[in-house]
Amino acid sequence: MVRAVNDARFWDRAARKYAAGPVADMAGYERTLERTRAYLDGSATAFEFGCGTGTTALRLAPFVARIVATDISGSMIAIARERAAEGNHANAVFEIGTPDAAPWPDESFDVALGFNVLHLVAAREAALGGVHRLLKPGGLFISKTPCLKEMNLAMRLAVPVMQFLGKAPHVASFSAAELERAIVAAGFEIVERGQHASRGRDARPFFVARRR
Template sequence: MFHTENDARFWDRIARKYAADPITDMTGYERTLERTRHYLEGDEVAFEFGCGTGTTALKLAPSLARLVATDISSEMIAIAREKAEAGGRANAEFEVATPDAAPWPDGTFDVAFGFNVLHLMAAREAALKGVHRLLRPGGLFISKTPCLKEMNPVVRVAIPVMQFFGKAPNVAVLSAQELEREITAAGFEIIERARHGSRGTDVRPFLVARKR
């Protein structure tokens, strides 16, 4: 499964607090948005998974014909819908769904986004295959993922403790190389690698992959 019920409950519980938290590296975030927009021509139909409260989806939606953004958390999706309505953004839809069990037909989307979510998946292989299925031939998958193997080991030690006390969801410890191998194995070709962080060492590789 893409997630456990515990993960969904975790994100439901913290959704309002998550929505209020500021972006810690706005410069790096804007670089990611700018580079993502570079691949968009304005007529694409896009799919996002792990959209959270919709901040990134709503920033990218003006560069798309239509965006379907999804998350496992119904509370996150509720907040995203509130934001879309308040901003009058009619071409962005928000649904509770996952790539491996998405209801849309094969080849529905031109591009897929997965920002800061791949490391949170209990079954990335199934999710990546789901993304591959949803994309048309030659479609793009654009992602940015924290790779915890590149972080301070203290962080990796702290995660199980936080999980024990209900302070963290499922988290995978990946390297950038392992992440690329998984994406490639799902039927993609990596066409761009970048790091957009503006503070210290950036452990979140930005990857653009094309469906083979």
């Protein structure tokens, strides 16, 4: 609980700078959006966790009936709401929350989204369980996640140093294979695996998983 509160404070402090920063690999990001849109239709209800300042939710909002996007940071959510209002995205709702503590009834959504967030979740098993609960049977969980064990040694060594200095939140270290096993153990079957980076080594596997 203390870790979650500290992480929320970290992202609250970082929100405005995060919102102003560019996407590191725009071509890879666009590829992820393209593959995600292939699984959406205009009647679907979608849930996103770790939505940050709402960029992805707002890009995908035109392709679903409704999207509910959450984050642990109130400052991130405030920016996302500003953006939604500016863009007149009436079908996009932004709330503070996490999958394991979401107030919505079981089987509320057709699709769940989690991009660049599972490595930041300390209680990953609980989060995946929450996603499973919120999805309808046969619903899809679509994610792309940085896997620290797949990254170069310099990055793996830098993260704990940055955390010690207060420059980074909680970051879990796992491989793509370990992440896939965790998703399957939470009650999903993998229906697509992908690598979308446009340059360099891709340490952010893209998964589409169906709720069993």
